[in-house]
Each structure stands twice: as structure tokens, then as C-alpha cells.
Amino acid sequence: MQVLPNQPDDAAYLSDEEKGNQLFPVFIKLNKLRTLLIGAGNIGLEKLTAIVNNSRHARITIVAEIISPEVYTLIADYPNIKVRQKSFDVADLENIDIVFAATNNYILNEEIRAVTHQKGLLINVADKPDLCDFYLGSIVQRGDLKIAISTNGKSPTIAKRLKQILNEGIPHELDETLQNMSALRQTLNGDFSAKVRKLNKVTESLINPRPKTFAERNIKWLIWIASVLLIGTIGLSLWHKEPEFQAFLINIDPLFYWFLGAGFVFALIDGAIGMSYGVTTASFSLAMGLPPASASMAIHISEVMSNGIAGWMHYRMGNVNWKLFRILIIPAIVGAVLGAFILSSLEHYSSYVKPVVAIYTLFLGGVILMKAFNVKRKRADQKIKRIGFLGFVGGFIDAAFGGGWGSIVLSSLIAGGRHPLFSLGTVKISRFFIATLSSLTFFTMLGGKHWEAVLGLIVGSAIASPIAARVSNKISAKTIMVAVGFIVMIVSLRSVVMFVLKLI
Incomplete structure (x- = not known):
């Protein structure tokens, strides 16, 4: 499973047992889940920023011994984020649906992963793909349109470059088209096949542009x-x-x-x-x-x-x-x-x-x-x-x-x-x-x-x-x-x- 906050693909390596890209991309409603973020330093700030950029109303609990000033500045605009300045213990996993570990302590990360799995929860461990149940991908967004990119951990740089290409190539007007299509969809009558034919006819101009004017041709x-x-x-x-x-x-x-x-x-x-x-x-x-x-x-x-x-x-x-x-x-x-x-x-x-x-x-x-x-x-x-x-x-x-x-x-x-x-x-x-x-x-x-x-x-x-x-x-x-x-x-x-x- 792949969670898709807006940050580079952080899976640096994969085990030899995995052949090809075995990841199954999904889009998770973090605003409907209870998220635990362990760590609030630079790594924690990066993860937190990625989450809220894609799910502004995500319900997040942060557990960390030291909270960076940048984290406090960020969460000031997000009332659904709670902070517990303390060491992590198993009780923090109660009433939690998904976990992000963002500490720089490898032993602690392994312990967090072990107890998280005992609770039947999924976890992402920053910069440790072998400890992850899901990875974070590069995101391209135009309003309601969101495209996720994963390189299966082979090259985060390629993911970044593809993100740049898509950001430059996809016009901002596309979100306006998407909203118009949504409004049109609500007005359609008939069975499913009739609705599909109507939408196909409307969107045909996206792949078959209108005839060029005299000025465009000459x-x-x-x-x-x-x-x-x-x-x-x-x-x-x-x-x-x-x-x-x-x-x-x-x-x-x-x-x-x-x-x-x-x-x-x-x-x-x-x-x-x-x-x-x-x-x-x-x-x-x-x-x-x-x-x-x-x-x-x-x-x-x-x-x-x-x-x-x-x-x-x-x-x-x-x-x-x-x-x-x-x-x-x-x-x-x-x-x-x-x-x-x-x-x-x-x-x-x-x-x-x-x-x-x-x-x-x-x-x-x-x-x-x-x-x-x-x-x-x-x-x-x-x-x-x-x-x-x-x-x-x-x-x-x-x-x-x-x-x-x-x-x-x-x-x-x-x-x-x-x-x-x-x-x-x-x-x-x-x-x-x-x-x-x-x-x-x-x-x-x-x-x-x-x-x-x-x-x-x-x-x-x-x-x-x-x-x-x-x-x-x-x-x-x-x-x-x-x-x-x-x-x-x-x-x-x-x-x-x-x-x-x-x-x-």
C-alpha cells in the first residue's frame, strides 16, 4: 500500500526478494483516520508538512521529547493536531489507525515498528524503507486532480524530475475543466452507458483539438x-x-x-x-x-x-x-x-x-x-x-x-x-x-x-x-x-x- 503525501519518494532501497514494482497505490482519507507522528525534529517537520499539504484536516497526534520551533509554528494553523511532549510508549498507539516514525534513533524505530505490528497498524519509518509498510510518493496537484509518482525506491531524483515535468506540462486551467465536468456529471440522466457516451463526447476535445484558425495556421x-x-x-x-x-x-x-x-x-x-x-x-x-x-x-x-x-x-x-x-x-x-x-x-x-x-x-x-x-x-x-x-x-x-x-x-x-x-x-x-x-x-x-x-x-x-x-x-x-x-x-x-x- 502506498500513502501519497506531497514529498519525494523516500524509499531508497528494496529487498532482493521484490521483483518489479509490487506497490499498490491508494489514496487514503487521513482526515477520517487517527494519525500518530513520532518525532518532531527536522525529519518530523518534513513528514508533518507532507501530510498537512495533502490533508489539511488530518487528525494528528505528535509524540516527541523535543519539539522544534518550526513544528510549533506549523501546527498553529491546524487545530486538529495535538502535541504530547514525552517519550514514546506503547500506550500512545491506543486509538490510532496509522503511524509515522520520524526519529533518528534506529533502535527506537525498530522497537516502534515491532509494537505497531503487534497492534495490527501500518507504519512508515523515515529513511528506512526496510522498516516501512508503505512509502511516500512525489505528488503533482491541480486542484482536485492529484497524480502520485513512485519509482519503487529506485531513484527519488527521477521522481522529483517527473514531478517538475508534470507541474510544467499540466495547465492550471485543467482543474477548472475538472470542476465543469463534475457539474455536468450531476445533470446527466439515463443509464450508465448513456452517461459515459455523453462524457466521452464532451471530453473528446482534450485529445482532438478544435480546428486551427487562419492566424494559427499561417x-x-x-x-x-x-x-x-x-x-x-x-x-x-x-x-x-x-x-x-x-x-x-x-x-x-x-x-x-x-x-x-x-x-x-x-x-x-x-x-x-x-x-x-x-x-x-x-x-x-x-x-x-x-x-x-x-x-x-x-x-x-x-x-x-x-x-x-x-x-x-x-x-x-x-x-x-x-x-x-x-x-x-x-x-x-x-x-x-x-x-x-x-x-x-x-x-x-x-x-x-x-x-x-x-x-x-x-x-x-x-x-x-x-x-x-x-x-x-x-x-x-x-x-x-x-x-x-x-x-x-x-x-x-x-x-x-x-x-x-x-x-x-x-x-x-x-x-x-x-x-x-x-x-x-x-x-x-x-x-x-x-x-x-x-x-x-x-x-x-x-x-x-x-x-x-x-x-x-x-x-x-x-x-x-x-x-x-x-x-x-x-x-x-x-x-x-x-x-x-x-x-x-x-x-x-x-x-x-x-x-x-x-x-x-
Whole structure:
């Protein structure tokens, strides 16, 4: 028999007599049983946490000579847990249905097992599989859906990895589907066979997805056509209307090479840690003297192709939530175009806008450091419902301040309970259209200024894209994030200080 609290498979070894997995998985109603936990140190805390995570109303009696402060903190929220600070004796087994031994005394554990079996009770002994009647398995849970994993004691690490895979692969929306199915089940009439046929028809969509829309079927070509049209339109316009651009192509400005190198490095960083291209490029551009609007234009034009490719890849892998995409995209585009228009209109006041952007990038640098050191914010209990408003704000800030779409929208969706993989794919493909429309707005308003920065970033990021994934496997992401966070904050702080000194 296998009890399934939420912790790794703790059966390290099995006897030679057992061939194959002989365990019979069951789900036990611990809230209906009387549980005895012997031991309240670190091991006892681990067992207790596993039990209450899966059965909040379990009736538990803890017997231990020493009770750790962490145990007292945990049981404060569980009125059904009682504590007896004493040594174990046989009388503690009276009126008990199931036993967990969590002491570090092997002889005592054997004695507890012997008297427990004399009483006809089942026991789990921590880290001693040969003394166990049942093991604890890894658990994946989505509301009422619960999946238990056992490797028959062969590899707890494999159990953990499978748990991670299932946690990432099973969408949180599945529990909502489960609740809907439960409600439907209550309304069905007829005999058992009729009910089964009806439920099979309803659930058929889980294995036979709906037909793809025109956009879903042709997203690859839409992305490539939009990219070619954008880059081609800008290039032809500059060639015919900007004599300076023609001169630049003949006599390349050295600033081009600076931005080419910066685009290459920042694209590698983005590929390694999945973020920070916008904030690093914005900080660098401001430090190189570009006005905020021109800097944002250079960033967004350089991102068009990279986000198009990334969005296409996520589409091919099935990582796009199209319902979320439809709700997000229109408000996001409106916000991005509005942000680009306002920032471009303030180009003449760039000396005043620049410190505002620097303060924003200073904040994002702090966010990067928080992510590097795994400083977690409290997750929301419910999903974000105002997705359209979130898209508008994210698009506006991204265009007006040179970056932040991923930091704002992606982090908010994940914190609100959305599946990380589908959120990432949807945000990436949305980002392509946002970058395209905001780039066209910038170009229309500014007329192609600072093309050495634009072309440098485009070429540099394009060269880096094919090798970014390999770099991510060679360098510690935390090291990169810490370095990027500090550099961005220092550069941004310098811009703010320089502005204040000018006022003084």
C-alpha cells in the first residue's frame, strides 16, 4: 500500500526478494483516520508538512521529547493536531489507525515498528524503507486532480524530475475543466452507458483539438511578411529620403560598431537568462547619448526579427494560448503605439525625459537582482482577470521606456496562476506585433534618426541569436543576472546623477 503525501519518494532501497514494482497505490482519507507522528525534529517537520499539504484536516497526534520551533509554528494553523511532549510508549498507539516514525534513533524505530505490528497498524519509518509498510510518493496537484509518482525506491531524483515535468506540462486551467465536468456529471440522466457516451463526447476535445484558425495556421508567414515589410520599408525610405544614411553606408560611423557589439552581448545575455535585452540596451543607449525616443526606436526595430523567430518557435511547439493572445494583443498594440507616439512627441524635451527613463531602468535593474537571488513575491490567489488592461499598460510602458513588456506582463501572468510555458509563448509572439507597430510609429515620427544605433543592434542581435542558446548552457544564469543588474543600476544611477548635477 502506498500513502501519497506531497514529498519525494523516500524509499531508497528494496529487498532482493521484490521483483518489479509490487506497490499498490491508494489514496487514503487521513482526515477520517487517527494519525500518530513520532518525532518532531527536522525529519518530523518534513513528514508533518507532507501530510498537512495533502490533508489539511488530518487528525494528528505528535509524540516527541523535543519539539522544534518550526513544528510549533506549523501546527498553529491546524487545530486538529495535538502535541504530547514525552517519550514514546506503547500506550500512545491506543486509538490510532496509522503511524509515522520520524526519529533518528534506529533502535527506537525498530522497537516502534515491532509494537505497531503487534497492534495490527501500518507504519512508515523515515529513511528506512526496510522498516516501512508503505512509502511516500512525489505528488503533482491541480486542484482536485492529484497524480502520485513512485519509482519503487529506485531513484527519488527521477521522481522529483517527473514531478517538475508534470507541474510544467499540466495547465492550471485543467482543474477548472475538472470542476465543469463534475457539474455536468450531476445533470446527466439515463443509464450508465448513456452517461459515459455523453462524457466521452464532451471530453473528446482534450485529445482532438478544435480546428486551427487562419492566424494559427499561417502565423509563420504573417511573421515573416511583417518582418520583411518593416525592414524593407525602413531601408527603402532611408535610402531615398535620407542622404545622410547613404553617406553612412559609404563611410560607416564608428558608433555603429559600438552598438553592434552591444547588440551582440545583450542578445547573448537575453538568450542565457530569458530577459533584460530591453533594459540593458536602453541603459547603454542613454549612456551613449541617444535621446530616449531614438533609443526605444532602435531597441524595438532590432527586436522585430528576434521576437518573430521566437514567437514562431513557440507556435511550432504548441506553447501559445490563443485565447489569451486574442485578449492581450489589441490593447497591447494600442498601448505600444500610444507610448511610442508620446515619447516621440517629447523628443525635443529629451533632456528631461532621459532621467525618467533612467529611473525606470534603475528599478528594472533591481528587479533583475531580485530574480537572481530568488527573492519571491507573494503569488496571487486568483488569476488576473483584466488581461486587456495589463496588455495596454505593458505595451505603453515598453514603448515609452524602451522595455519592460516581459517584466510586467509575463511576470504578472505567471504570478496570477497562468502556466509559465504557455504564458511565455503567448507573450513572445505578442511581443513581435508590439515591436513591429511601435517601430513603425517611432520611424514615422522621428524619420530614421540614429540609424547607426538601429543597424548596429539589428546586426549584433541577429549574429548572437543562433548561439545564444549554447551560451545559456555554459554560463551561470545567476552570475549573469547579478552582473547585469548591477551594471544597469550603476549606468542608470549615473544618468540620474548627471541630470541632478546639471540642475545644480
